[in-house]
Amino acid sequence: GAVVSQHPSRVICKSGTSVKIECRSLDFQATTMFWYRQFPKQSLMLMATSNEGSKATYEQGVEKDKFLINHASLTLSTLTVTSAHPEDSSFYICSASRQGSGSNQPQHFGDGTRLSIL
């Protein structure tokens, strides 16, 4: 159990395009989902915390108008990179924790989305 599906796995598009990435928890409900960005050979950088039914909480330095997050249900969160530019090219990864008594639920990660902006 605890499968997180992320789609698409790879996107290549032109500068100025908006790109939507979906993160789904397939076999559990997730009150909270997280979005990370990872540069080559580096660690994961938390971008935002997505809470079902409320606004996302963004980390310092992450533009909320650039990276729109929607968490409309307990199994789906989306990240939209608006008007993407080459510097937005990166590996984006989501994670989700199974809904339950706070401290006992580990984060499970999707397989990431490789975004390449030409």
Place this chain on the structure above:
Amino acid sequence: GENVEQHPSTLSVQEGDSAVIKCTYSDSASNYFPWYKQELGKGPQLIIDIRSNVGEKKDQRIAVTLNKTAKHFSLHITETQPEDSAVYFCAACYSGSARQLTFGSGTQLTVLP
């Protein structure tokens, strides 16, 4: 905020040998410490975790130890196999903080056949 340091950044071992990766954390309130394995082009996969109420946890060839006093924890892999080759990340969080993980910088483990 929390700061997690991880060493070494790269580690090469012969197949069958043991591998040890070490992490230190700064926030004494942190009480949950997972370890993730990331293969090329994929997302991190949880391989083992430990909570602050125990000092050691084992799952087959993988074990994790935690020293709360010294604020460090380690991953031990015994009888390494080529398929253990990957990047390993440690992380720490306080379970009351919506489980926001702070990750270490990662260790590239290479198991030589």
